[in-house]
Amino acid sequence: MTTDPNRLLAALHEAVAEVNLSLPPERQIATDPDAVLYGEGSPLDSLGLVNFVMAAEQHVGDATGLDIVLASEAAMSRKRSPYRSLRSLADYAAECAAGAQQA
Template sequence: MTVSPDRMLASLQNAVAELNLSLPPDRQISDDPDAVLYGEGSPLDSLGLVNFVMTAEQHIGDDTGADIVLASESAMSRKRSPYRSLRSLADYATEIAGQSSAA
């Protein structure tokens, strides 16, 4: 199954919207594709990232049919973290969705 990065990004933005419903205004996640998602300047701590990743995986599955795992040793060991921004995570999700469909 081929899923475009734009479709992945839309799924991630849906996940942001869902999580923001339960977060106080000063802890909300930006849906700007290039805003810092995790790291310095991000409203997410490590537990917040875990919650986001779980929500994102669910939205990606529901929206695209792709059953992917965003938190893996492969993701953690990359030189440039896929968790930097929504855009980088969408690109990573697209990449691994393509790998799983080729398997």
């Protein structure tokens, strides 16, 4: 049960690999932690983001042993979106995991 951002980033890389299997080469998600995940310059449209976040929740849950929800009103209403890069999503996942452990 780890909430280490590096382990969470590795879990997100697993989600990227899974989702990239169904995407054409020009729409593949980059594995660079700071590459744009969603927004201007992203290969994902809104449906692609939903598919990725679902895969990410599964892989992060497997890595932490916790039921983590990455697609929430709290995430959507943040001034700086946690979906802007893999690194920001890993940081957000660590926050969610820490909160789930305290509950």
